[in-house]
Amino acid sequence: MTDPAPVQAPPPVILLQHVCRQYADVVALDDVSLTVAPGTLLGIIGPSGAGKTTAVRILTGGLQATSGAARVLGEDPQRFRRRTRERIGYMPQLFSLYPDLTAGENVDFVASMFGMLFLRRRRRVRAVLELVELWPERGRRASDLSGGMQRRLELACALVHDPAVLFLDEPTAGLDPILRRTIWTELHRLRDGGRTIVLTTQYMGEAEECDAVALISAGRLVALATPDDLRRSATGGDVLEIATSRLVDGEALVALPMVRAVDQHSGRHLFVTADDGGTALPAVIAAIEASGAEVTSGREFRPSFDDIFATLVGRHRAELGGADDGRYPVTSTTTADEGAA
Amino acid sequence: MIVLKVATRLLAIVGKELIEVARRPGALFSLVLGPFLIMALFGLGYDNSGISFRTLLVVPPGSGLSTQIADYQSFVAPGITLVGIQTDVESARQALRDQAVDVVIVAPTDLQANFDAGRQSTIRVEYDIVSPVKANYALILAQQLGYAVNQQIIERAAAKGVSEAGSLGVTSAIPPAVIASPTRADPHNLAPVDPNLISFFGPAVLALILQHLAVTLTALSLVHERHTGVFDVLRVSPVSAIEIVLGKVVAFAVLGAAVAALILGLLVAAFHVPFLGDVGLVGITIGLVLAASLGLGLLISVVSDSERQAVQLALLVLLASVFFSGFVIDATQFLPAVQAVGDLLPVTHGIRLLQDLMLRGATTELWRLGILLGITLVTLATTWLLLRRALSARA
Numbered sequence: 001m002t003d004p005a006p007v008q009a010p011p012p013v014i015l016l017q018h019v020c021r022q023y024a025d026v027v028a029l030d031d032v033s034l035t036v037a038p039g040t041l042l043g044i045i046g047p048s049g050a051g052k053t054t055a056v057r058i059l060t061g062g063l064q065a066t067s068g069a070a071r072v073l074g075e076d077p078q079r080f081r082r083r084t085r086e087r088i089g090y091m092p093q094l095f096s097l098y099p100d101l102t103a104g105e106n107v108d109f110v111a112s113m114f115g116m117l118f119l120r121r122r123r124r125v126r127a128v129l130e131l132v133e134l135w136p137e138r139g140r141r142a143s144d145l146s147g148g149m150q151r152r153l154e155l156a157c158a159l160v161h162d163p164a165v166l167f168l169d170e171p172t173a174g175l176d177p178i179l180r181r182t183i184w185t186e187l188h189r190l191r192d193g194g195r196t197i198v199l200t201t202q203y204m205g206e207a208e209e210c211d212a213v214a215l216i217s218a219g220r221l222v223a224l225a226t227p228d229d230l231r232r233s234a235t236g237g238d239v240l241e242i243a244t245s246r247l248v249d250g251e252a253l254v255a256l257p258m259v260r261a262v263d264q265h266s267g268r269h270l271f272v273t274a275d276d277g278g279t280a281l282p283a284v285i286a287a288i289e290a291s292g293a294e295v296t297s298g299r300e301f302r303p304s305f306d307d308i309f310a311t312l313v314g315r316h317r318a319e320l321g322g323a324d325d326g327r328y329p330v331t332s333t334t335t336a337d338e339g340a341a
Numbered sequence: 342m343i344v345l346k347v348a349t350r351l352l353a354i355v356g357k358e359l360i361e362v363a364r365r366p367g368a369l370f371s372l373v374l375g376p377f378l379i380m381a382l383f384g385l386g387y388d389n390s391g392i393s394f395r396t397l398l399v400v401p402p403g404s405g406l407s408t409q410i411a412d413y414q415s416f417v418a419p420g421i422t423l424v425g426i427q428t429d430v431e432s433a434r435q436a437l438r439d440q441a442v443d444v445v446i447v448a449p450t451d452l453q454a455n456f457d458a459g460r461q462s463t464i465r466v467e468y469d470i471v472s473p474v475k476a477n478y479a480l481i482l483a484q485q486l487g488y489a490v491n492q493q494i495i496e497r498a499a500a501k502g503v504s505e506a507g508s509l510g511v512t513s514a515i516p517p518a519v520i521a522s523p524t525r526a527d528p529h530n531l532a533p534v535d536p537n538l539i540s541f542f543g544p545a546v547l548a549l550i551l552q553h554l555a556v557t558l559t560a561l562s563l564v565h566e567r568h569t570g571v572f573d574v575l576r577v578s579p580v581s582a583i584e585i586v587l588g589k590v591v592a593f594a595v596l597g598a599a600v601a602a603l604i605l606g607l608l609v610a611a612f613h614v615p616f617l618g619d620v621g622l623v624g625i626t627i628g629l630v631l632a633a634s635l636g637l638g639l640l641i642s643v644v645s646d647s648e649r650q651a652v653q654l655a656l657l658v659l660l661a662s663v664f665f666s667g668f669v670i671d672a673t674q675f676l677p678a679v680q681a682v683g684d685l686l687p688v689t690h691g692i693r694l695l696q697d698l699m700l701r702g703a704t705t706e707l708w709r710l711g712i713l714l715g716i717t718l719v720t721l722a723t724t725w726l727l728l729r730r731a732l733s734a735r736a
Binding site: 100 | 345349350365575577579733
């Protein structure tokens with residue numbers, strides 16, 4: 001009897017290994033390592049000036065890493081072959097179209113640069129302009145389009161040659177919520193079709209839309225995980241929001257085995273952090289009711305990603321010796337350890 | 342398939358450039374028709390009557406000379422307009438200082454006595470002119486005046502001598518005017534066309550406009566892309582530096598050829614500039630002037646940090662062209678080292694070749710085509726290398 005052949009994970013589409021990038025005295029990226037599997041939608045998220053665009057530009061070959069290695073589709077971005085370049089799409093952060101060309105001409109030009117021949121080009125130009133809802137505006141000059149329309153046009157240019165790997169630098173910046181929803185739906189569709197997408201955004205809430213999130217702050221990779229894992233990492237577990245009919249002693253709940261911490265906002269309003277919210281909720285309700293109070297509502301609390309990132313970045317800074325204590329921003333926290341003591 | 346993709350990229354770049362130019366007709370107008378109309382206005386408006394100096398003649402009291410303007414008209418050379426005669430030198434100088442007149446001619450006080458005594462008299466010519474061209478011209482006029490007066494004196498003396506000899510029974514077959522001026526020049530211009538300003542400057546204007554158009558458009562074209570996100574997209578795309586360079590060269594060569602045909606047609610049909618040379622050679626010359634200028638413009642584009650710098654460099658090229666190409670001042674009037682600077686400009690060779698080919702029908706300086714080809718190859722190769730480096734990642 002022979003052992004079954006081991007299932008090999010597909011090679012990563014994108015790889016950064018200990019990448020640093022320095023501009024004179026400023027370290028834009030500091031020892032960043034990450035891998036992105038095929039068909040993943042990775043969001044690089046962080047505050048302005050964190051190093052997001054630098055990372056994307058290193059991956060697209062626009063910048064050279066000061067040290068470390070970068071690979072996209074198995075190749076060094078500095079030495080992409082033509083065939084590889086045809087499989088990569090890129091949308092820069094700044095307006096990058098020809099203002100005197102119409103919307104249709106801009107997309108057609110970019111498609112031509114990627115070597116698309118006439119018939120396929122004509123089909124794809126229409127498809128992507130319809131996708132970004134600019135087909136009726138195809139005859140208008142780029143300079144006459146609004147800022148949001150120009151952004152959509154750039155996205156159409158990045159998508160027109162149907163790339164296998166897509167780098168989008170703040171693709172939803174300046175777009176209205178409805179169009180952002182449309183764009184995310186399309187990005188999910190592309191991801192589901194096997195495309196690998198790396199995008200940057202300053203909208204922390206958009207982390208929810210990504211398969212994986214790389215949180216960058218001051219050039220360092222603070223976290224790389226799924227959105228759920230990031231949330232758990234920030235809060236220390238699942239958070240339950242409990243409201244009671246009368247005052248309860250939150251510290252008593254810390255004694256429960258699955259409870260990690262209790263944040264008591266008021267006498268009748270608690271945030272309970274537990275390893276597994278689903279398991280802990282009945283036990284917490286039972287414990288409160290055993291104390292004579294009635295639970296008027298109990299649900300899993302999902303903090304905003306703004307709060308989550310603030311927590312993680314603060315914690316990271318604290319680890320580096322900054323002033324922030326890196327704790328999740330709630331008041332009157334009692335941890336299981338403190339309770340036990 | 343690769344060939345098709347390369348052709349697709351090239352055609353896209355060519356089309357994009359032409360569309361962009363077509364969508365900015367004002368820029369094309371100012372680049373082509375603007376200089377052309379200025380030159381046409383210059384050629385049509387310049388009456389070529391030469392410089393004329395308002396001149397005051399000072400006849401000192403006791404000189405015995407006439408104080409009537411009419412008596413001096415025969416001495417006055419072209420370029421001198423006698424506006425008055427005075428006897429006081431100081432008041433004439435004041436008029437010169439007040440710029441009421443340009444030249445003051447002070448006649449000698451004792452011309453006849455000096456002559457009779459065998460001494461030279463001095464005709465003092467004073468002028469207050471800051472223009473070096475006008476000052477040189479005034480100097481030449483002063484010398485001509487001296488010759489004219491001398492000639493008149495000799496002629497009068499000869500006439501007097503002939504008269505006195507006649508009274509003594511001696512006759513002379515030589516008229517006094519021949520004694521005074523035994524020779525006269527009889528100029529013949531063997532050039533196949535009569536020189537006139539429009540004919541002479543027409544081919545030069547054509548060469549200058551083509552160079553200016555090509556340099557300015559290409560300089561701005563690439564520098565704009567280099568300093569916007571467009572370059573980032575191009576850098577990621579499979580397009581190569583050579584494709585970008587070729588695409589732009591082809592696009593602007595097409596545009597330049599159309600402009601050249603238009604201007605050439607206007608020069609010949611509307612301004613009657615002669616076209617005596619071989620059409621093919623003129624075409625090759627125009628093509629090489631365009632190609633070399635495109636190379637120069639693209640080179641400016643890749644070395645410029647901004648559109649402003651590109652515009653400044655393009656204007657410097659224009660300024661250098663006006664001074665050193667032979668457009669205004671004959672290139673041979675410069676030191677050899679400065680002539681070499683002029684030889685680096687495509688327009689220098691374009692002007693010389695087009696003037697020869699159009700106005701003479703032939704040229705003895707076909708070697709200039711080789712220099713134009715050299716400028717083209719060197720500038721385009723340098724542009725390609727620099728652009729290739731720019732397309733690779735920034736270290």
